[in-house]
Amino acid sequence: MSVMLQVRVWRGGAAGGAWRQYDVPRRESQTVLDVVTHIQRALDPTLAYRYACRVGMCGSCAMTVNGAPRWTCRTHVDKVAQDGRLSVAPLKNLPVIRDLVADMREFFDKWARAQGQFKGARTRADDFERIAPGSEARRRADAAIECIGCGVCYAACDVVAANPGYLGPAALNRAWTLANDARDTAQGARLRAVAGDRASLACHTHMSCTERCPKALSPTAGIAGLKRAVARAALQGRL
């Protein structure tokens, strides 16, 4: 095991940037977030990056490590820097604010455009709605519900890169959980939101999202479900 890591970090902004090299002392059980933090604290205080919980719960530390999007706090250096070298860049498919910080606004805008918000009909004065946890629809929703909006799937998606209007795996995954929520009253609007060339139908099942999701979710499965729902609606004249 080498004593020093050779780390390439992307530095720059919206107008462009370049790689800069840093030598970071290697430590046991070191994560990529540890490496980035060391650079900012000990070597170059001008480095901009994001993190919060540092224990794999918030998703804020997502970056591109050796070309693939990952949570840096949950990526051990041993796993990705076998030859003592590492590269860290901001998440792909998103505008860069500065250095390793990506602008997440478009990600969440698309979430909203996919009708990714719950719309209920009951008020606090009404009784609870009864949903059987073992029902097919609830099981499908539960399989996709754990998304924390970290953006890794969005950064990994080839269609997002090729099709600027594409809503993306996270937004569609959330729409899928709500489509399976019997309490939601916006199903018609949601189907329209996820139909068409900018939404579910644009997914080409490359499955990069499913491969990279740190919570082991499968947006591909949810998007396939949306495709079927949308097709049914179109054939029945409901779209």
Next chain:
Amino acid sequence: MSRRAETLLWVAQRASAAVLAVCVLAHLATLIYAVQGGLSGAEILARTRGNVAWLVFYTVFVLAVAVHAPIGLRTVLAEWLGWRGRARDFALIAFAVVLAGMGLQAVRGVVA
């Protein structure tokens, strides 16, 4: 194009794909069988001339392809060439007509 129309295109693509799955498997099997010992015009035509089953099979094959290929190209043109909109769709309709026309001529050529 309306969301409904785009969705129906997607449905047509999958439906024609299912039809083509059968046709292509049959076609691949036929090719592998026929190419043994060399190909000859007489051999091919002896199989297909005047045969109603081949006529039906190839006609279905051609029509499914005429639906499937243009819709497939539509996505490629949008994503790789940035070509979206009416002009692209008209060009693809023209291509579909050409494929169907030439395909049916080919069917006629080997079955008539």
Next chain:
Amino acid sequence: MSRALALAHRLSGIALALFLPAHFWVLSRALELDAFLAWTGQPAVKLAEWGLVTLLALHLAGGLRVLALEFLPWRDWAKGLAAAAAGFAVAAGLAYALAL
């Protein structure tokens, strides 16, 4: 793996779409088939033919994978479909090559 297969699926589709008009044209002139087939005896053409057959098998396999992912209930083995599709295409290409 899925990304590589998806790219191959797209490229093979484009190649087949461009090839078909020529294929149809040749077949429509059935009376001259033997003359054409003599031309196809050349090794370069035989190689291209084998390529087309393999591309067709690849496109079929990739397409079946898409249909499975989109219409069959999701299962964990779905992740292995890309490898299975590639395997099928290789097998078909081999079968054709051996038959030649």
